[in-house]
């Protein structure tokens with residue numbers, strides 16, 4: 001089932017929820033649909049067109065946003081699914097400074113790599129191999145990355161995400177329909193189910209439960 005992009009009342013991208021959850025937000029007047037998915041959902045008494053993008057009717061204060069969680073999927077998106085050393089299709093994650101030599105698992109030390117380069121490089125430094133990278137790896141910035149990193153994507157989301165970073169990756173949306181990484185879907189940003197129902201918690205990269213509603 002496709003997922004739905006949730007925007008704050010200010011149009012900032014907040015997260016991704018299930019279609020059912022998005023419909024509940026709309027039916028409870030907590031959100032309005034900005035884009036239709038074209039998918040009709042049926043209840044006992046009626047049929048409604050499910051949204052693809054919704055905007056919350058009330059502004060949600062997001063108290064703190066840590067760095068974009070470093071997941072394999074987000075990393076492959078940052079590096080456009082290509083090996084940073086040779087440009088072949090990436091299949092693995094490489095630590096630029098090898099972990100065995102003190103390299104950390106951080107955005108500025110991990111890159112997407114093909115199996116061959118990863119194998120050849122092994123636990124050596126780039127300088128030992130005479131290899132270079134076009135640009136040093138860096139953490140992705142911008143709210144769009146919270147969405148890109150989930151791996152859920154829809155061409156209808158592009159205009160809403162492009163002002164918030166990841167332009168290059170978003171332009172790929174129409175081409176790669178992905179699951180290149182073969183990973184299970186990462187957690188979506190949870191919408192709190194407190195009685196007020198309006199607080200959006202950023203779990204700072206902790207595993208969040210997938211919304212079941």
Ligand SMILES: [Zn+2]
Nearest residue numbers: 083086114117
């Ligand atoms: Zn390579």
